[in-house]
Amino acid sequence: MLEIPLITTENFITYALNGLSRGMIIFLVASGLSLIFGLIGLINFAHGAMLALGGYGTYVVIQATGNFWLGLVISVVLVAVLGLALERKVLYWIYDEPLLGFLSTFGIGLVIEEALAVYFGSRSYTVPSPLPESVQVLGVSYPSYRLFVILVGAVVALGIGLILVKTRLGLEIHATANMQPTAEILGVDTARIYTITFVLGTALAALAGALTAPITSMYPTIGLDYITMAFLVIIVGGMGSFKGSFVVSMIVGQIIAFGWLVLSPTYVRILVFAAAMVFILYKPRGFFGKAEVHE
Amino acid sequence: MSELLTVEDLNAFYGDSQVLFDVSIELGTNDVVGIFGRNGMGKTTLLNSLVNRIDRKTGTVTYRGQDVSAWSPHEIVREGIAYVPEEREIYPALSVRENLELAMTSDIGDDAREERIQNVFTQFERLGERQEQRGGTLSGGEQQMLAIGRALVTDPDLLLLDEPTEGLAPAIIDDVVDILESLVTGDRAVLIAEQNINRMLPLIDRGYMIQTGRIVEEGDSDHLSDEAIHDKYLTV
Amino acid sequence: MLSVEGLTKKFDSVVAVDDVDMELRSGEIHGLIGPNGAGKTTTVNLITGELTPTSGTIEFDGTDLVGRSPSAIARQGIGRSFQVVQYFPEMTVRKHLRLAVRDSTETVRSVFNRQEDYGPQIREVAERVHLEDDLDTVAKNLAHGKKRFLDIAMVLGMDSRVILFDEPAAGLNQSETDEVKAILENLRGEYTVLIVEHDVDLVRSISDRITVLHNGSVLTTDTPENVVENPQVKEVYLGE
Amino acid sequence: LGGGGGGSDSVKIGAVMALSGPFARTGEENQRGLEVAEDYLDGEILDSEFELIIEDGESDPNASIQAARTLVEDEDVDAIIGPVSSGNSISVMQYIKEDGQVPHLMTTASSVEARENPENCNEYGFFIWPSNRHLAPTGTQFIQDLPNHIDRDFDPSRVHYVSQDYALGQNGLELVEESMNEVGGEVTGSTLVPLGETDWSSYISEIANSEADVVTGVLTWGAAAQLMPQANSFGLPEEKVMMFNSGKPIGQFAASTMPDEVTVDGWFGTHFYNPGLDTDVNNEFQSLYNELDSSLLPNSTAGASFELMRALATVIEDSGSTATDDIISGLEGLEWDSVFGPIQFREEDHQAALNFFGGRRVASDGDATEVEVFEEYPDVIPDARCSL
Amino acid sequence: MSDRLSDVRGFVRGLPRRPLLAVGVLLLLAVPFLFPSQSDLATEALIFGLFAISVDIVLGYAGLLSLAPAAFFGLGSYTVAKLVVDYGQSFWLGFPLAIVLALVLALVVGYVPIKRRIGNVYFVLFTLAFGAIVHDFTFVTTWLTGGSDGLGFFGPPEVLGIDLGGNTEYYYFTLVTVAIVGYGLYLLIKSDYGDILHATRQNELRMRYLGYDTNRELMIAWLVSAAVSAFAGAVYVGLVGIASPSLVSFALTGDVIIWIIVGGTGTLLGPFGAAIGLVFVQELLQNLWQGGYRLLLGILFVVFVFVLPDGLMGLLRDEE
Numbered sequence A: 001m002l003e004i005p006l007i008t009t010e011n012f013i014t015y016a017l018n019g020l021s022r023g024m025i026i027f028l029v030a031s032g033l034s035l036i037f038g039l040i041g042l043i044n045f046a047h048g049a050m051l052a053l054g055g056y057g058t059y060v061v062i063q064a065t066g067n068f069w070l071g072l073v074i075s076v077v078l079v080a081v082l083g084l085a086l087e088r089k090v091l092y093w094i095y096d097e098p099l100l101g102f103l104s105t106f107g108i109g110l111v112i113e114e115a116l117a118v119y120f121g122s123r124s125y126t127v128p129s130p131l132p133e134s135v136q137v138l139g140v141s142y143p144s145y146r147l148f149v150i151l152v153g154a155v156v157a158l159g160i161g162l163i164l165v166k167t168r169l170g171l172e173i174h175a176t177a178n179m180q181p182t183a184e185i186l187g188v189d190t191a192r193i194y195t196i197t198f199v200l201g202t203a204l205a206a207l208a209g210a211l212t213a214p215i216t217s218m219y220p221t222i223g224l225d226y227i228t229m230a231f232l233v234i235i236v237g238g239m240g241s242f243k244g245s246f247v248v249s250m251i252v253g254q255i256i257a258f259g260w261l262v263l264s265p266t267y268v269r270i271l272v273f274a275a276a277m278v279f280i281l282y283k284p285r286g287f288f289g290k291a292e293v294h295e
Numbered sequence B: 001m002s003e004l005l006t007v008e009d010l011n012a013f014y015g016d017s018q019v020l021f022d023v024s025i026e027l028g029t030n031d032v033v034g035i036f037g038r039n040g041m042g043k044t045t046l047l048n049s050l051v052n053r054i055d056r057k058t059g060t061v062t063y064r065g066q067d068v069s070a071w072s073p074h075e076i077v078r079e080g081i082a083y084v085p086e087e088r089e090i091y092p093a094l095s096v097r098e099n100l101e102l103a104m105t106s107d108i109g110d111d112a113r114e115e116r117i118q119n120v121f122t123q124f125e126r127l128g129e130r131q132e133q134r135g136g137t138l139s140g141g142e143q144q145m146l147a148i149g150r151a152l153v154t155d156p157d158l159l160l161l162d163e164p165t166e167g168l169a170p171a172i173i174d175d176v177v178d179i180l181e182s183l184v185t186g187d188r189a190v191l192i193a194e195q196n197i198n199r200m201l202p203l204i205d206r207g208y209m210i211q212t213g214r215i216v217e218e219g220d221s222d223h224l225s226d227e228a229i230h231d232k233y234l235t236v
Numbered sequence C: 001m002l003s004v005e006g007l008t009k010k011f012d013s014v015v016a017v018d019d020v021d022m023e024l025r026s027g028e029i030h031g032l033i034g035p036n037g038a039g040k041t042t043t044v045n046l047i048t049g050e051l052t053p054t055s056g057t058i059e060f061d062g063t064d065l066v067g068r069s070p071s072a073i074a075r076q077g078i079g080r081s082f083q084v085v086q087y088f089p090e091m092t093v094r095k096h097l098r099l100a101v102r103d104s105t106e107t108v109r110s111v112f113n114r115q116e117d118y119g120p121q122i123r124e125v126a127e128r129v130h131l132e133d134d135l136d137t138v139a140k141n142l143a144h145g146k147k148r149f150l151d152i153a154m155v156l157g158m159d160s161r162v163i164l165f166d167e168p169a170a171g172l173n174q175s176e177t178d179e180v181k182a183i184l185e186n187l188r189g190e191y192t193v194l195i196v197e198h199d200v201d202l203v204r205s206i207s208d209r210i211t212v213l214h215n216g217s218v219l220t221t222d223t224p225e226n227v228v229e230n231p232q233v234k235e236v237y238l239g240e
Numbered sequence D: 001l002g003g004g005g006g007g008s009d010s011v012k013i014g015a016v017m018a019l020s021g022p023f024a025r026t027g028e029e030n031q032r033g034l035e036v037a038e039d040y041l042d043g044e045i046l047d048s049e050f051e052l053i054i055e056d057g058e059s060d061p062n063a064s065i066q067a068a069r070t071l072v073e074d075e076d077v078d079a080i081i082g083p084v085s086s087g088n089s090i091s092v093m094q095y096i097k098e099d100g101q102v103p104h105l106m107t108t109a110s111s112v113e114a115r116e117n118p119e120n121c122n123e124y125g126f127f128i129w130p131s132n133r134h135l136a137p138t139g140t141q142f143i144q145d146l147p148n149h150i151d152r153d154f155d156p157s158r159v160h161y162v163s164q165d166y167a168l169g170q171n172g173l174e175l176v177e178e179s180m181n182e183v184g185g186e187v188t189g190s191t192l193v194p195l196g197e198t199d200w201s202s203y204i205s206e207i208a209n210s211e212a213d214v215v216t217g218v219l220t221w222g223a224a225a226q227l228m229p230q231a232n233s234f235g236l237p238e239e240k241v242m243m244f245n246s247g248k249p250i251g252q253f254a255a256s257t258m259p260d261e262v263t264v265d266g267w268f269g270t271h272f273y274n275p276g277l278d279t280d281v282n283n284e285f286q287s288l289y290n291e292l293d294s295s296l297l298p299n300s301t302a303g304a305s306f307e308l309m310r311a312l313a314t315v316i317e318d319s320g321s322t323a324t325d326d327i328i329s330g331l332e333g334l335e336w337d338s339v340f341g342p343i344q345f346r347e348e349d350h351q352a353a354l355n356f357f358g359g360r361r362v363a364s365d366g367d368a369t370e371v372e373v374f375e376e377y378p379d380v381i382p383d384a385r386c387s388l
Numbered sequence E: 001m002s003d004r005l006s007d008v009r010g011f012v013r014g015l016p017r018r019p020l021l022a023v024g025v026l027l028l029l030a031v032p033f034l035f036p037s038q039s040d041l042a043t044e045a046l047i048f049g050l051f052a053i054s055v056d057i058v059l060g061y062a063g064l065l066s067l068a069p070a071a072f073f074g075l076g077s078y079t080v081a082k083l084v085v086d087y088g089q090s091f092w093l094g095f096p097l098a099i100v101l102a103l104v105l106a107l108v109v110g111y112v113p114i115k116r117r118i119g120n121v122y123f124v125l126f127t128l129a130f131g132a133i134v135h136d137f138t139f140v141t142t143w144l145t146g147g148s149d150g151l152g153f154f155g156p157p158e159v160l161g162i163d164l165g166g167n168t169e170y171y172y173f174t175l176v177t178v179a180i181v182g183y184g185l186y187l188l189i190k191s192d193y194g195d196i197l198h199a200t201r202q203n204e205l206r207m208r209y210l211g212y213d214t215n216r217e218l219m220i221a222w223l224v225s226a227a228v229s230a231f232a233g234a235v236y237v238g239l240v241g242i243a244s245p246s247l248v249s250f251a252l253t254g255d256v257i258i259w260i261i262v263g264g265t266g267t268l269l270g271p272f273g274a275a276i277g278l279v280f281v282q283e284l285l286q287n288l289w290q291g292g293y294r295l296l297l298g299i300l301f302v303v304f305v306f307v308l309p310d311g312l313m314g315l316l317r318d319e320e
Ligand SMILES: Nc1ncnc2c1ncn2[C@@H]1O[C@H](COP(=O)(O)OP(=O)(O)OP(=O)(O)O)[C@@H](O)[C@H]1O
Pocket: B014, B015, B019, B037, B038, B039, B040, B041, B042, B043, B044, B045, B046, B086, B163, B195, C143, C144, C171
């Protein structure tokens, strides 16, 4: 039975902030996926494992130095380097075969997650919040770390969005993604574009992992819980549309933040998945995707 | 005549099958040169080999005195070469304008870019009318115009054209030939692969005839307009 | 046989096909020419169900084809070839023809079919396009011209009454073009043929009638001789 | 009663542990408890080395059954310890009852379904972990006593229930509702969080806006590890009295890598294991545990399997037999001094009787876990509900 | 390396096929006598083999990578378990019902994506979402599925005086059903229908203009696959006696994909053999290195994807 409770302004603001912070986390995960998937066309199933690596890396550095920010930087850099090695040595030659790409990243993700499980065990690790205090925003008290995450999400969205739309790099990424040999004869160093895109995407996964570590606890398969949602977000948002994944992340965040008011949370989640499926069917190119192209 | 491009003993392969055999050609800075031959004789393969768009090849390609044989395609074209591929290869999801933008490297100033784009739009009015339309929705002929336009905006020293008139309506072919005429009079080198030799003969300085991967005839327009040669290498 | 009336197709703001009337008479070879972007391929796509018209009717043997799926239209007896050859790179020529010849609506019953079924039909079709010696060649290894023939053979094998050819001679050399021409000549009377082609010589020499499209509209439909002499056609297309 | 491998030379004990999947953390600790017990017993029962065979139940009923099957049918073990959750345990119980027929000692199974449904509970099964019917009333009672210990103004008769959205949480809700009604109180609302959820902010908001002043429920370790730091960041324990059963949060800090920064103020719980209990067996348990390579602290989960192993060893030593009948009759009514204090396997329904307390974790300075005990609740085991 | 490979290839090709097949069949028949303690495992392996075949039909032949095969496998298991445990109905009634339900669900899920040809990549993600929903749903709806406790426990019934509850009996029951269904699929794929799928994969456009309703052909493959997956799940629940969420989990989906890739996509026999082999390898490894199995499996999988993308069958099959 549905019942719609009345909510006060304060509650409303808190819920909206919850939705915003959750949406930003989804977006941080989705942004890297969106770059790699939307532009290279690779369903990077190892993305979740990269996220886990980012989280575990941060944890390890904190254990050693006690400094979260150092952990964040080091783990993002290390995972980016791993991404670089993967791309240069392993993945570069399967970009034009989406199925093979999916399968190999699926395998690589499995190996990373299982290696984490063997090394760390499957128990979860909690990382202390570097910003434990709450602050007053719009008349409500809200955890400052979550506000920080919102801020980082917004900066990433804006930064990468500008790169894609306004810069030549963005145009070259598009060109390489769509017809690599042609981009080459138009003077685009496509190998470099692939590398940049993959490394950037991977670094974003690590960033998402490091940033979520103080919010949630880390366990080897944490990525899987995020990327299913993230994949749906980028599809619904429109393949290759960075704006789309941002907007949809925000919407999903708000739906979950308010959805429990009317429906049991598990059903809210099921509903979000189901709605995304229906959406894919009726608009496979997504919200901001472009119309079907003829030969 | 100073050398711009020299190809020596080029052999090209697709998998195990060899397509080009010991091909040697050369091109001066302002030369307009044609490559003629029937279907499947290796014209496209030759052009592809010049910019290294091929599985495997041996031999050397020297451009402006540098051995570019092992360079990647983008490195070669950045030296001032523009390539109009046979299949046109227009970006379907990019607009006409974006397709043009893409071909110009970032070191060209904004004004110059706009000017070059407008030049293309004057040459091909149809493209001007459709500058925001996406490449994939253009007709075959419109795409060909765009492919040529995309080469022109780079203001190349060497222009490689692979069958620029294929799939075009006769009226458009006339336009294209006009454009080619204006190109060949400029101070740039042009290499055109064509089946349609009669259209091209007035334009070229020299030409090569290619037959199953080997250069079998070489000479100026007069030499190549010989009916006997046509009969032997072009008609059946 | 096949007639379209008031056929119109709009893409956003572009009107690719604009109020086209055209009739294919039984057994004729009908040419369709026009400048690039005139709407020829779009017209073919509309007839075969690849695209749905914005308005207009397409009537075949007294039934309306609008809204039917490409496969249903193909089963009605309208076959087509493509501007870019379409085939199955990893399959032998024989398998191509077998797929064309067999009843495309049956699936489960095919479990009980045997290898040697359809043999005579396959051979007959192969002979028509001179592929009888290549039956066991894998299609990707065929020369370009032969791929064209294979494409045509499949259409013949599926037992169509109307065949639409989109630039069948594109990318072929003179001898191959002549072969195509011979094959097409051979179809006269037996099939109703629409041929879209830029090789004006080819179209002129084999068509009974020619329709000229320009900017999506019909400029004229007439005999080849009259079409080439038509000043308007000269202006927009032939360019003399 | 059926076979059991009475004839073999050495004692063979099988364990089904959740070594992967959602309960892997519990399973890992269970396994560690068994390792401690091996050390404790010097690897010997009846003066010869015993064999401990551990199979992964993968946190899943079906894999657990398969593991049990392998142990009984291929390995011919004398008894089985495990698996962890109620769902997994039930499947194994049913298998043991129908086919397996060996003594079956469960670690943390606590649902009513496992303990009371006559289709499940059977003569082979023994439970050391208190049942939910144990936990819910004890927790309710502690909530009623809490105003004596907390310097805050709140109404203990109204509680909000929090758990995860699956069998454990759903069953716990009914029991808490029942026991709250018994003391004249009520459950004003509930939050059931989807499994696999990592961001609890919306649920924390829901809890914060609940009518009740007290929040209670049952949590798995994984869930507690999500809830506690996130609730702290929202300042929830300052608004609500957080009181959870089943050893959370008291045991939580001991058995997880919860950093010191995660404050424990405002979190209360009921539990049956007091790490500070100063008895020989607990001291030895703790020192053996700490020798193992684990960053964790001795805890009730490891203690449970440790004690099950000890009980088995005692019974086999006493009777000199590994026959199923002998082990079962030995276990029935067995009383011993455990790391949980005095404990007994009740004859009527094979449930362990042990004592509870209510309290909270306090920040510690060494590796010892400090627990402040507010109230003790001996003899809270309910009447037998399953006749064997 | 490649020398070694061609040696292996040459050796295998040199072996006479028929006697080899006969040896294989005899071995399968003799399992309960040769390895009585392993017949449970062998039964499980056979069922997973059939499951792998069913998924290979969509992945290997129709070219659709589904990330939800476990949903259909689990549906089969849950249907039988529900009927037996909650409604006290016959075990056998569960089989047709499982197949019917799987067909209905597959139709509902597959109809629009196949009809709209949403594309490979989208299909992968679409089924990923569907799999996630089914998994969540199984957990929440305790009233229907028993939630995390699952639905159990029960054994298969007696038929004609034979108690299928025995390990050996159930092994032979499984062997016979798997052989029949597997052979049926083999016939289907070797018929023109196999060519239709093959051709559709290579050039769907051409197929449509040859008059084939490619949507319908793909749909048939999808439905057959779902029905056989569900059937395998139904046989499986008779073996283990309980339906639980692991049967609809992503891990099982991952396993079946691994089996198919290791065995060789689009070969039927390859995935079948790989599933059987890996079930035994898992058992072996689990005793040697607790917890390391999945890590090794992952590494094995990656090696196959990169080094032998055609799988074991590709290794053995003649090269053109
Ligand atoms: N990707 C490829 N793989 C294998 N063989 C190829 C490939 N591309 C071309 N060939 C073969 O190489 C030979 C030369 O082809 P190429 O395209 O260079 O000829 P061309 O002279 O440009 O012909 P056209 O006039 O048709 O464009 C032909 O026999 C062709 O079949």
